[in-house]
Amino acid sequence: MPFLDDDYLLTTDLARELYHEHAKAMPIVDYHCHLHPEEIYRDPNFSGIVEAWLTDGNNYGDHYKWRLERANGVPERLITGDADPWDKFLAYAQTMEKAIGSPVYLWTHQELRRYFGIDEELNSRTARAIFDQTNAMLAMPEFSRRNLLRRMNVDTICTTDDPVDSLEYHIAFEREGGDSFVMLPAMRPDKALNPQADGFADWLGKLEDVTGMSVESFDDLLAALDNRVEFFSAHGGKLSDHAADLMTYRPSTTAQRDAILEKARRGEELDADELCQYRTALLLGLMRIYRKHDWTMQLHIHALRNINEHEFAEHGPDTGFDSINDRSIAEPFAALLNEAAKTDSIPKMLVYSLNPNDYLALTTIMGCFQGGMKQKLSLGNAWWFNDTRRGIRQQIETLAEGSLLGNFVGMTTDSRSFLSFPRHDFFRRILCELLGEWASRGEIPGDAERLAPLVCDISYHNAKELFI
Numbered sequence: 001m002p003f004l005d006d007d008y009l010l011t012t013d014l015a016r017e018l019y020h021e022h023a024k025a026m027p028i029v030d031y032h033c034h035l036h037p038e039e040i041y042r043d044p045n046f047s048g049i050v051e052a053w054l055t056d057g058n059n060y061g062d063h064y065k066w067r068l069e070r071a072n073g074v075p076e077r078l079i080t081g082d083a084d085p086w087d088k089f090l091a092y093a094q095t096m097e098k099a100i101g102s103p104v105y106l107w108t109h110q111e112l113r114r115y116f117g118i119d120e121e122l123n124s125r126t127a128r129a130i131f132d133q134t135n136a137m138l139a140m141p142e143f144s145r146r147n148l149l150r151r152m153n154v155d156t157i158c159t160t161d162d163p164v165d166s167l168e169y170h171i172a173f174e175r176e177g178g179d180s181f182v183m184l185p186a187m188r189p190d191k192a193l194n195p196q197a198d199g200f201a202d203w204l205g206k207l208e209d210v211t212g213m214s215v216e217s218f219d220d221l222l223a224a225l226d227n228r229v230e231f232f233s234a235h236g237g238k239l240s241d242h243a244a245d246l247m248t249y250r251p252s253t254t255a256q257r258d259a260i261l262e263k264a265r266r267g268e269e270l271d272a273d274e275l276c277q278y279r280t281a282l283l284l285g286l287m288r289i290y291r292k293h294d295w296t297m298q299l300h301i302h303a304l305r306n307i308n309e310h311e312f313a314e315h316g317p318d319t320g321f322d323s324i325n326d327r328s329i330a331e332p333f334a335a336l337l338n339e340a341a342k343t344d345s346i347p348k349m350l351v352y353s354l355n356p357n358d359y360l361a362l363t364t365i366m367g368c369f370q371g372g373m374k375q376k377l378s379l380g381n382a383w384w385f386n387d388t389r390r391g392i393r394q395q396i397e398t399l400a401e402g403s404l405l406g407n408f409v410g411m412t413t414d415s416r417s418f419l420s421f422p423r424h425d426f427f428r429r430i431l432c433e434l435l436g437e438w439a440s441r442g443e444i445p446g447d448a449e450r451l452a453p454l455v456c457d458i459s460y461h462n463a464k465e466l467f468i
Contacts, residue, residue: 011436029410031186062415065104066079072094150181154421163232164207189225193279242297246301247329256274302327375403379402410462
């Protein structure tokens, strides 16, 4: 089979029919990404392929690619440093020569094909021509930020926004009539969840300023966050997201919560028990708020972040120094849901784990708390290090075996790159591949008419329903 031809990954006639006749044409709802709303609103062009693809020179780029370059011995100045763009691009092309089997290798060539019409493999021999062609195309008005989204048939995109954010670019985008796609905010209250972090007191001050509310107690904090959920809702917000890297559960009293908050405001160190008590109470409080506002809560669990302290100090977060965690998850997660269920406070939830070993435990626990709405709780798509053919298949199979595949909300990029949207195509091909395999073994009907609505729902309609 030719490299990345129209039928790649589609190994049966049924898979090809489901993809080409149905999945391929579905618009994209990217309900969790890290694109800058200001960039979407202002709609500038990139300076070239290195800024668009690798780094903008400010440690804000594609850490998937950076990790592979470091593994290839590429000097840091050619990754996140101030080297010439051509030298950076050549170093990446040389890395791709060794990256066969990596999802990044597939994504790289999907992006070259889908955005720029380039069918060649990126390597040392082809690098110069690809560099020149992509730079020339990215300078054209048709390749501005918004046009890159339009090229991928993006319907809805959710940015990731702090509760104290003014949402000025969402508001301006909406006021000016939007675009062929919708840009919506999604609230990520990680600074509220991490009271031990530097700057927590300053962040509380900003929360007081934007709400006009005094935060003297833990209940005041929840009231202020409720106020921000209302503000986000007024501008189309329907989702939240939380980097709950460790899942813990520890009950507390009102007095204990107030004391912990005050201690954190003063900048004093919290012990492990206090941190668990605070996070447990805040997650439970947020769940009540989200349920009240009919929001969907996303939990991203089991990232082990910034484990190379020397490089973290040099480059900061989200630059390629995170890994998978393997701590216990079942008992604290079950306890959190059980406590929320006592007051009917479980909102609709998407739960992602960076450790695929957690998938079955999470799915079976969530199955104990379903009811009252369609797919109240669901396993989120294969995330980060699992965003591979094998990882996506494992997540789909676990969800199908433990819940209802037809209710799955499908793919999201979780990306900082405007060129990452072919990952939706990658996911849809794998979904159709898997359905075709099941049909070839007689496990499901080999009837495209029967399966087409399910494919379209997973590719688009179920995710769109999150905002209705």
